[in-house]
Amino acid sequence: MTAAADAPARPRRRRFDLDRTLNTLAAWVLALMWILPLAFAIWTAIHPSAYEARFELLAPLTFENFEKAWGAAPFARYFLNTFMLVTLILAGQFLLCTLAAYAFARFTFPGRSILFTLVLLQLLVMPDILIVENYKTMRILGLVDTIPAIALPYIASGFGIFLLRQTFMTVPRELDEAARIEGSSILGILWRVYIPLAKPTYLAYGLVSVSHHWNNFLWPLIVTNSVDTRPVTVGLSVFSAIDSGIEWSVINAATLMTSGPLLIAFLLFQRQFVQSFMRAGIK
Amino acid sequence: MLKSMLMKAVATATLSTGLALGTWASAQAVELQFFFPVAVGGKAAETIQALTDEYVANNPDVKIDAVYSGSYQDTIAKVITASRGGTPPQLSMALSADMFTLIDEDLIVPFDDYLKSDEDKAWLEGFYPAFMENSQTGGKTYGIPFQRSTPVMYWNKEAFKEAGLDPETPPATWEELVEFGKKLTKKDANGNVTQWGVRIPSSGFPYWLFQGLTTQNDVILANSEGNKTNFDDPKVAEALQYMVDLSTKHGVMEPGIIEWGATPKAFFERQTAIMWTTTGNLTNVRDNAPFEFGVGMLPANKRRGAPTGGGNFYLFKGASEEQLTAAADFVKWITGPEQAAKWTIATGYVAPRPDAWETEAMKTYAADFPPATVARDQLEFAVAELSTYQNQRVTTIFNDALAAAITGQKDAATALKDAQAQADAILAEYR
Numbered sequence: 270m271t272a273a274a275d276a277p278a279r280p281r282r283r284r285f286d287l288d289r290t291l292n293t294l295a296a297w298v299l300a301l302m303w304i305l306p307l308a309f310a311i312w313t314a315i316h317p318s319a320y321e322a323r324f325e326l327l328a329p330l331t332f333e334n335f336e337k338a339w340g341a342a343p344f345a346r347y348f349l350n351t352f353m354l355v356t357l358i359l360a361g362q363f364l365l366c367t368l369a370a371y372a373f374a375r376f377t378f379p380g381r382s383i384l385f386t387l388v389l390l391q392l393l394v395m396p397d398i399l400i401v402e403n404y405k406t407m408r409i410l411g412l413v414d415t416i417p418a419i420a421l422p423y424i425a426s427g428f429g430i431f432l433l434r435q436t437f438m439t440v441p442r443e444l445d446e447a448a449r450i451e452g453s454s455i456l457g458i459l460w461r462v463y464i465p466l467a468k469p470t471y472l473a474y475g476l477v478s479v480s481h482h483w484n485n486f487l488w489p490l491i492v493t494n495s496v497d498t499r500p501v502t503v504g505l506s507v508f509s510a511i512d513s514g515i516e517w518s519v520i521n522a523a524t525l526m527t528s529g530p531l532l533i534a535f536l537l538f539q540r541q542f543v544q545s546f547m548r549a550g551i552k
Numbered sequence: 553m554l555k556s557m558l559m560k561a562v563a564t565a566t567l568s569t570g571l572a573l574g575t576w577a578s579a580q581a582v583e584l585q586f587f588f589p590v591a592v593g594g595k596a597a598e599t600i601q602a603l604t605d606e607y608v609a610n611n612p613d614v615k616i617d618a619v620y621s622g623s624y625q626d627t628i629a630k631v632i633t634a635s636r637g638g639t640p641p642q643l644s645m646a647l648s649a650d651m652f653t654l655i656d657e658d659l660i661v662p663f664d665d666y667l668k669s670d671e672d673k674a675w676l677e678g679f680y681p682a683f684m685e686n687s688q689t690g691g692k693t694y695g696i697p698f699q700r701s702t703p704v705m706y707w708n709k710e711a712f713k714e715a716g717l718d719p720e721t722p723p724a725t726w727e728e729l730v731e732f733g734k735k736l737t738k739k740d741a742n743g744n745v746t747q748w749g750v751r752i753p754s755s756g757f758p759y760w761l762f763q764g765l766t767t768q769n770d771v772i773l774a775n776s777e778g779n780k781t782n783f784d785d786p787k788v789a790e791a792l793q794y795m796v797d798l799s800t801k802h803g804v805m806e807p808g809i810i811e812w813g814a815t816p817k818a819f820f821e822r823q824t825a826i827m828w829t830t831t832g833n834l835t836n837v838r839d840n841a842p843f844e845f846g847v848g849m850l851p852a853n854k855r856r857g858a859p860t861g862g863g864n865f866y867l868f869k870g871a872s873e874e875q876l877t878a879a880a881d882f883v884k885w886i887t888g889p890e891q892a893a894k895w896t897i898a899t900g901y902v903a904p905r906p907d908a909w910e911t912e913a914m915k916t917y918a919a920d921f922p923p924a925t926v927a928r929d930q931l932e933f934a935v936a937e938l939s940t941y942q943n944q945r946v947t948t949i950f951n952d953a954l955a956a957a958i959t960g961q962k963d964a965a966t967a968l969k970d971a972q973a974q975a976d977a978i979l980a981e982y983r
Contacts, residue, residue: 404637
């Protein structure tokens with residue numbers, strides 16, 4: 270420590286520069302590797318299928334792949350369903366997780382630690398194992414083949430409760446007590462003190478949740494039967510037809526189409542997302 | 553006053569009875585749920601939906617809810633979950649190779665109880681025997697063939713001409729495949745191969761095309777009870793050695809695991825002059841190959857041979873007698889000549905009964921596009937797709953053994969011997 274501090278300034282700056290160059294280089298390499306599949310998808314989607322495996326700068330542009338993909342399934346309806354689904358899940362998760370996290374963070378009641386352990390245990394259970402049990406529950410509730418049936422198993426999210434509880438724990442008690450002295454009710458404190466301070470966490474969690482449920486496939490496929498309830502991922506699966514050979518250009522057009530809204534949303538809110546991730550400590 | 557009230561009451565009562573009767577009658581319409589997987593893209597799903605709608609329009613007392621259920625694997629997951637969850641479909645299409653799995657899970661009922669008349673029995677006899685091999689077991693019929701396929705050989709006629717071969721004559725034997733393959737393999741100035749002679753894809757489910765080779769070598773991979781495999785037979789090892797030799801010894805096939813999904817594309821791009829793949833690809837190749845191509849049976853060794861593949865109709869437990877009778881009637885209708893012809897023309901799958909090939913539509917189609925009949929003619933030499941109890945596990949073991957031999961991690965005989973030992977351990981309890 271002291272040796273480093275005593276060392277002359279010049280070599281330290283040079284070391285610092287080398288570090289920086291390496292960091293920048295690594296960032297570029299990683300960024301290129303990340304963008305490459307997307308670039309390939311865009312390239313194949315806007316060119317005729319003959320150019321799938323060949324790169325020619327002046328290859329003719331076409332919109333035909335998108336038309337073909339759009340016509341292969343009722344995507345307009347599927348988009349509406351997916352939109353309703355992620356909205357329902359997110360609203361349910363915010364409501365339930367906020368209340369549960371508040372209780373775990375600021376109240377003492379008998380069995381609190383056991384209950385919290387049970388919530389954490391949920392993180393260890395793969396949702397796919399529970400498919401049959403969840404299906405039975407949905408049948409008893411008479412909800413098979415409805416959008417709530419896709420959403421319900423995910424609303425009591427252990428991850429969401431844990432994340433919000435940790436955030437609420439970092440809120441200084443003084444703020445809580447000050448609000449109490451001002452005469453705020455218990456729910457009023459939650460609404461005026463805790464939730465505003467946890468905004469970055471909500472944003473980060475919301476993004477993770479929306480993108481996860483936007484892309485979920487197996488459970489929606491199993492619990493739904495009709496066009497009126499199925500999300501875009503089920504529509505997308507029509508293209509993974511192995512018997513007839515894979516048409517990359519159409520698949521990529523369809524993939525871009527279905528993931529487009531998410532990509533656009535991310536690009537628009539990129540700064541807020543990155544900041545909220547840093548503040549919320551999810552990396 | 554009183555009288556008019558009474559009249560009104562009577563009128564209302566009559567009306568409501570009438571209404572009640574009306575709803576009762578429509579409630580009596582048998583409702584069926586029918587899951588179908590699709591392995592050949594959007595057109596197959598449309599055709600199934602259109603055929604189902606046509607049936608419902610002609611049979612107002614039956615309502616069929618046709619549900620697209622993803623790939624074959626997704627369908628099995630959906631069917632098992634729905635059955636365990638208490639709402640099984642009445643009818644579903646699933647892989648013919650999954651018959652033993654479905655019996656083992658106790659989910660399906662045989663068709664025999666709903667096909668009692670002599671006419672029905674005669675109808676059952678009318679399917680190609682090769683397709684019935686993995687639709688029947690223990691004297692009962694559990695599956696009715698519909699979405700069925702078999703692998704065939706496609707070749708590029710232009711490449712044949714360039715290599716000095718007769719473009720109308722495909723290789724007929726294993727030796728010819730090697731000999732033609734050597735002539736067809738082209739290298740550039742640096743010694744890199746630009747066009748391979750032959751391409752037998754080996755990714756995902758290599759056992760299926762490999763079963764073509766074992767059948768040609770006159771050996772069957774599993775018994776018809778589905779409880780004993782034959783992986784360590786020397787003839788199986790010989791077939792695997794031949795497949796490996798195509799790359800390593802003869803240099804006519806790309807070494808390593810060859811991607812299934814990319815195979816038609818490689819054929820169109822002239823990266824290979826011959827490819828083996830399913831007849832389900834026929835429409836795709838016809839639409840997209842930028843050169844003249846031929847379709848032929850797989851080459852023979854000790855005999856000709858190929859596996860069958862694809863999906864059957866199954867009836868599920870938990871449905872009422874009326875539902876199952878209606879489901880069996882629907883299956884009888886959809887496998888009928890005109891319907892099967894429409895299906896074959898739209899998708900390239902092989903119509904499961906000879907009578908479909910006698911229809912005008914099929915005759916016109918076959919005259920216009922003779923390769924369509926190759927798969928049908930090959931059925932004479934076809935055998936059941938590898939299918940056992942615990943099918944997923946057993947085929948995975950076998951696939952791993954094939955991959956180990958193809959990538960050179962193990963020699964053919966050792967890999968197969970290990971696979972047989974593992975399969976025995978799983979299947980012992982079913983004997």
